[in-house]
Amino acid sequence: MEPLRRVVLERLIRYYRYLGELSARKEIRTITSAQLGAALDIDPTQVRKDFGAIGLVGISRVGYDVCEVCRAIRLLFGFDHPYDGVLVGAGHLGTALLAYGGFAPFGLRIVAAFDNDPAKVGTQVAGLTIHSMDALRAYVRDHNIRLGIVTTPASAAQGVTDQLVASGVKAIWNFSPVRLNVSPGVLVRNEHISLGLAQIAYHLNRLRIQEQGPGPDSPKEPCREPCAPPRR
Amino acid sequence: MEPLRRVVLERLIRYYRYLGELSARKEIRTITSAQLGAALDIDPTQVRKDFGAIGLVGISRVGYDVCEVCRAIRLLFGFDHPYDGVLVGAGHLGTALLAYGGFAPFGLRIVAAFDNDPAKVGTQVAGLTIHSMDALRAYVRDHNIRLGIVTTPASAAQGVTDQLVASGVKAIWNFSPVRLNVSPGVLVRNEHISLGLAQIAYHLNRLRIQEQGPGPDSPKEPCREPCAPPRR
DNA sequence: TAGATTGTTAATCGATTAACAATC
DNA sequence: TAGATTGTTAATCGATTAACAATC
Numbered sequence: 001m002e003p004l005r006r007v008v009l010e011r012l013i014r015y016y017r018y019l020g021e022l023s024a025r026k027e028i029r030t031i032t033s034a035q036l037g038a039a040l041d042i043d044p045t046q047v048r049k050d051f052g053a054i055g056l057v058g059i060s061r062v063g064y065d066v067c068e069v070c071r072a073i074r075l076l077f078g079f080d081h082p083y084d085g086v087l088v089g090a091g092h093l094g095t096a097l098l099a100y101g102g103f104a105p106f107g108l109r110i111v112a113a114f115d116n117d118p119a120k121v122g123t124q125v126a127g128l129t130i131h132s133m134d135a136l137r138a139y140v141r142d143h144n145i146r147l148g149i150v151t152t153p154a155s156a157a158q159g160v161t162d163q164l165v166a167s168g169v170k171a172i173w174n175f176s177p178v179r180l181n182v183s184p185g186v187l188v189r190n191e192h193i194s195l196g197l198a199q200i201a202y203h204l205n206r207l208r209i210q211e212q213g214p215g216p217d218s219p220k221e222p223c224r225e226p227c228a229p230p231r232r
Numbered sequence: 233m234e235p236l237r238r239v240v241l242e243r244l245i246r247y248y249r250y251l252g253e254l255s256a257r258k259e260i261r262t263i264t265s266a267q268l269g270a271a272l273d274i275d276p277t278q279v280r281k282d283f284g285a286i287g288l289v290g291i292s293r294v295g296y297d298v299c300e301v302c303r304a305i306r307l308l309f310g311f312d313h314p315y316d317g318v319l320v321g322a323g324h325l326g327t328a329l330l331a332y333g334g335f336a337p338f339g340l341r342i343v344a345a346f347d348n349d350p351a352k353v354g355t356q357v358a359g360l361t362i363h364s365m366d367a368l369r370a371y372v373r374d375h376n377i378r379l380g381i382v383t384t385p386a387s388a389a390q391g392v393t394d395q396l397v398a399s400g401v402k403a404i405w406n407f408s409p410v411r412l413n414v415s416p417g418v419l420v421r422n423e424h425i426s427l428g429l430a431q432i433a434y435h436l437n438r439l440r441i442q443e444q445g446p447g448p449d450s451p452k453e454p455c456r457e458p459c460a461p462p463r464r
Numbered sequence: 465t466a467g468a469t470t471g472t473t474a475a476t477c478g479a480t481t482a483a484c485a486a487t488c
Numbered sequence: 489t490a491g492a493t494t495g496t497t498a499a500t501c502g503a504t505t506a507a508c509a510a511t512c
Binding site: 290 | 470
Binding site: 469471472473476 | 491492493494495496497498499500501502503504505506507508509510511512
């Protein structure tokens with residue numbers, strides 16, 4: 001079967017989150033596409049299409065069974081089938097992820113962490129011992145690790161990824177500012193902070209120009225400065 | 233002028249990053265849409281359209297002046313006009329962001345951090361003193377702060393956002409797992425980790441089903457369990 | 465001149481929204 | 489029955505890709 005598009009998956013997760021929150025607040029058995037659409041600013045037709053795409057059927061004049069919607073989404077994403085991941089790079093961001101408690105409902109267990117800093121190896125972070133990089137490959141191979149989380153500096157990211165992929169992970173969650181190359185069939189999900197940062201800069205810059213005019217930039221001068229190598 | 237679409241902005245940033253890296257490695261004066269497209273897996277026509285949209289003109293048989301491309305993108309995003317932001321919530325993630333050195337090339341200066349934990353107030357993180365929440369509103373008002381970075385727990389996020397917006401920020405960078413309401417004209421950029429997590433879960437679940445079959449889920453049973461309130 | 469590349473128009477593709485018959 | 493809601497087909501919209509004349 002054709003995999004669902006990313007936009008569809010993202011809407012499904014929004015439905016799931018919303019219904020989870022709603023269920024926590026009050027008991028509800030059914031919801032209509034119109035109600036759900038209004039709450040999430042999504043066209044009701046789109047809601048019905050999305051639900052139809054994952055095999056959900058509603059009831060005329062009643063709507064959809066909330067419990068069945070949630071079950072179908074959990075089943076689709078496999079949230080009830082936990083899988084194991086390892087994290088490489090126990091810096092600030094890595095530590096923040098290790099300390100974050102919200103992964104379990106999505107099926108992810110982070111079972112080990114690795115770092116190349118000898119001072120960190122052997123210490124505990126959020127209940128996990130930091131292992132040496134030397135141990136990474138064997139660990140991934142021997143523990144059926146499906147996911148590698150890359151929170152290293154840019155310079156180390158591709159090398160770490162190569163080790164993870166060679167040892168058998170099926171997906172990479174990339175928090176480093178690098179475009180990673182992996183063998184076909186391995187999923188890379190990027191969390192590049194620069195895209196959000198750029199969107200914000202664009203918005204604020206437009207406001208600034210509205211307020212002050214474009215400023216002293218003189219676009220007619222010959223271009224002297226090389227491209228500054230941007231960090232991300 | 234109509235603001236550029238998000239997909240266009242994201243491609244522009246990819247061009248910018250790539251040209252920055254390329255310039256750092258070797259001296260290049262021009263690049264063709266075909267070269268850039270091949271490197272980033274983007275259709276050359278799309279590259280030309282994007283460049284045309286920000287006023288860049290190329291030269292037949294030569295391509296585009298790399299320096300001018302970078303200058304136009306810097307100008308568009310205002311990377312040469314630094315702006316100030318404050319961070320609220322100095323937990324692991326907040327600390328990771330404060331310690332990250334890569335914001336300056338995008339124009340962002342984080343100038344203050346706030347937390348409601350009295351044990352943290354007064355301590356230093358990455359060279360910044362953590363302030364009390366009581367000081368937030370006056371600080372934002374008095375220092376022309378344009379951006380609020382929200383790295384609080386979910387429960388505090390909307391309240392913090394309300395304070396930030398009321399005090400005059402023009403954009404919110406939201407790392408909390410909450411959909412924030414803001415007054416019109418204020419940009420909210422969400423970095424919801426659950427979308428990435430869900431995409432990975434979906435991919436791994438499909439692989440699992442290919443390998444093992446769908447497992448013991450019996451979708452024909454009546455739905456008993458309520459929607460588990462998902463965390464994000 | 466010949467040929468590579470731009471800039472732009474047309475065609476395609478996919479996603480969203482509107483319309484509406486079927487259903488409970 | 490009347491009316492609200494689903495499920496689906498048609499229409500619209502926007503984004504991507506193809507085609508090609510203009511240009512250097």
